[in-house]
Amino acid sequence: xxxxxxxxxxxxxxxxxxxxxxxxxxxxxxxxxxxxxxxxxxxxxxxxxxxxxxxxxxxxxxxxxxxxxxxxxxxxxxxxxxxxxxxxxxxxxxxxxxxxxxxxxxxxxxxxxxxxxxxxxxxxxxxxxxxxxxxxxxxxxxxxxxxxxxxxxxxxxxxxxxxxxxxxxxxxxxxxxxxxxxxxxxxxxxxxxxxxxxxxxxxxxxxxxxxxxxxxxxxxxxxxxxxxxxxxxxxxxxxxxxxxxxxxxxxxxxxxxxxxxxxxxxxxxxxxxxxxxxxxxxxxxxxxxxxxxxxxxxxxxxxxxxxxxxxxxxxxxxxxxxxxxxxxxxxxxxxxxxxxxxxxxxxxxxxxxxxxx
Amino acid sequence: xxxxxxxxxxxxxxxxxxxxxxxxxxxxxxxxxxxxxxxxxxxxxxxxxxxxxxxxxxxxxxxxxxxxxxxxxxxxxxxxxxxxxxxxxxxxxxxxxxxxxxxxxxxxxxxxxxxxxxxxxxxxxxxxxxxxxxxxxxxxxxxxxxxxxxxxxxxxxxxxxxxxxxxxxxxxxxxxxxxxxxxxxxxxxxxxxxxxxxxxxxxxxxxxxxxxxxxxxxxxxxxxxxxxxxxxxxxxxxxxxxxxxxxxxxxxxxxxxxxxxxxxxxxxxxxxxxxxxxxxxxxxxxxxxxxxxxxxxxxxxxxxxxx
Numbered sequence: 001x002x003x004x005x006x007x008x009x010x011x012x013x014x015x016x017x018x019x020x021x022x023x024x025x026x027x028x029x030x031x032x033x034x035x036x037x038x039x040x041x042x043x044x045x046x047x048x049x050x051x052x053x054x055x056x057x058x059x060x061x062x063x064x065x066x067x068x069x070x071x072x073x074x075x076x077x078x079x080x081x082x083x084x085x086x087x088x089x090x091x092x093x094x095x096x097x098x099x100x101x102x103x104x105x106x107x108x109x110x111x112x113x114x115x116x117x118x119x120x121x122x123x124x125x126x127x128x129x130x131x132x133x134x135x136x137x138x139x140x141x142x143x144x145x146x147x148x149x150x151x152x153x154x155x156x157x158x159x160x161x162x163x164x165x166x167x168x169x170x171x172x173x174x175x176x177x178x179x180x181x182x183x184x185x186x187x188x189x190x191x192x193x194x195x196x197x198x199x200x201x202x203x204x205x206x207x208x209x210x211x212x213x214x215x216x217x218x219x220x221x222x223x224x225x226x227x228x229x230x231x232x233x234x235x236x237x238x239x240x241x242x243x244x245x246x247x248x249x250x251x252x253x254x255x256x257x258x259x260x261x262x263x264x265x266x267x268x269x270x271x272x273x274x275x276x277x278x279x280x281x282x283x284x285x286x287x288x289x290x291x292x293x294x295x296x297x298x299x300x301x302x303x304x305x306x307x308x309x310x311x312x313x314x315x316x317x318x319x320x321x322x323x324x325x326x327x328x329x330x331x332x333x334x335x336x337x338x339x340x341x342x343x344x345x346x347x348x349x350x351x352x353x354x355x356x357x
Numbered sequence: 358x359x360x361x362x363x364x365x366x367x368x369x370x371x372x373x374x375x376x377x378x379x380x381x382x383x384x385x386x387x388x389x390x391x392x393x394x395x396x397x398x399x400x401x402x403x404x405x406x407x408x409x410x411x412x413x414x415x416x417x418x419x420x421x422x423x424x425x426x427x428x429x430x431x432x433x434x435x436x437x438x439x440x441x442x443x444x445x446x447x448x449x450x451x452x453x454x455x456x457x458x459x460x461x462x463x464x465x466x467x468x469x470x471x472x473x474x475x476x477x478x479x480x481x482x483x484x485x486x487x488x489x490x491x492x493x494x495x496x497x498x499x500x501x502x503x504x505x506x507x508x509x510x511x512x513x514x515x516x517x518x519x520x521x522x523x524x525x526x527x528x529x530x531x532x533x534x535x536x537x538x539x540x541x542x543x544x545x546x547x548x549x550x551x552x553x554x555x556x557x558x559x560x561x562x563x564x565x566x567x568x569x570x571x572x573x574x575x576x577x578x579x580x581x582x583x584x585x586x587x588x589x590x591x592x593x594x595x596x597x598x599x600x601x602x603x604x605x606x607x608x609x610x611x612x613x614x615x616x617x618x619x620x621x622x623x624x625x626x627x628x629x630x631x632x633x634x635x636x637x638x639x640x641x642x643x644x645x646x647x648x649x650x651x652x653x654x655x656x657x658x659x660x661x662x663x664x
Contacts, residue, residue, distance in 0.1 A: 193571045205368075222573045354623075
């Protein structure tokens, strides 16, 4: 390397540095898992990269991965705010209280919390996707495809988002096949590949031949593949490397348009606290390609279901539906309101077991 | 509730698989601590082993070669710990924690191209006749070779520590390094060898995660297994056979609670989830109440020939 090339490099680096300082807006992202988890955090990272690409030099982004939910996340957010971030996306349910706590201390920094419902300060927004719409399509395929009539479900934490997913998948699996039963395992983690694999193995050993997961890694896919004759669905991300079997379809979260819109709002000065909850229709939730392991008629039904949800013609929570204890919830034709869905803490009729507190 | 859905034979077979990574790491750390060194970098060495084993297995198509390279990588990483703590006399706790951070970062970097790839995995043994014996077959004769390697390692470590001269010297160094030095034993050299053995075992444990138990590479996939291994060493009061029991107990309770949940047992899930940790703590308390801790007397202390 000659002196000249070193100097050129130095000049280029200085140029980059000044470009970074010149950015109009600095956006921070707090992730619960590693960006390479292949699922939830991976998709948020794609959203961040899309923001960088869209705005170029106008926006600088920073991120911190594998941030534990709880006090540690508060420290990370504070650090981001102190380092000059104007907009901070906190991307896991467990960051809800920390986000609001830090937002109180930095009224000039905008905070966006994913999947939560607390907006205690005017500088906090919440956003989430209607994953349960995708779960309906999954449930339908699962009910049609299972041969043992046992569907395993790896749940993470007993929060409304997860419970909605279980209910939606169950309702539509039951519609497709009245004989199915759900076996639910609570892993109490978003990301622990070994534990997720163990949970999948336990479910498969007990006869489940469909595994639905609400955890972030691809480990259950690998466990299902090892067992053979078990189908799975990509979670949060497409996970195409496990198709066409065991992964027969997927729910894909697409955060990029939202992140770009909110960053633009900060640039324009039009940012305001709000709650966003988009589903298949607006494109925040996508159904990954249904593989050829699924029979053509099942695939056609699943796509029709997806389209009717997207157009708003059908809601996954349409009565008649009872709660687990048998009490009436929705009358025939009635659909659930967003308030009930947002705080959902009960199983629908037919599911067994208790929701942990 | 449907307990009949749980097949005890499959349960025992999968608890052995589930326990093998922590067993491998814990038996290695037992030797390290027996030599008087506290290496808190188990997690870092495990995950490095996981990524190296996976990468080598993919590129060469040979899982056994992956395991060997994982062991070498773990040993090499531990050697950096050994150099810092034994030669430069750095604080062992801080260096060990640093090693974990280095391992996590390094593995993420090396593993980037391997995300989402599938490796050839170790086939389970299928011995005609033996593997088909009811009950005994699936439990004893139908695992992948690494399960047997881990068990053989435990017994080898036990026998060497208890009956061989080398084991006596190793324990001597761990109990009182000054006396061992006065007797003419090369304290630092012995400790470096022990550290490398621990690193190699942790590397094997990590590779077992990425090549057999999960099997795939995901960043941060050890998710705390190294820390559990450290706890198991204390739990087993530095005795190899108790470490084996500890690892299988922890693995067993972990797998059992998932199975109980899947079968819909009416025990609140919170208690089931906590149970592996609660039982580990309970046994720890029980053991220390009996006063049988037997921690090596020089554990974690810095040795310098001049002192």
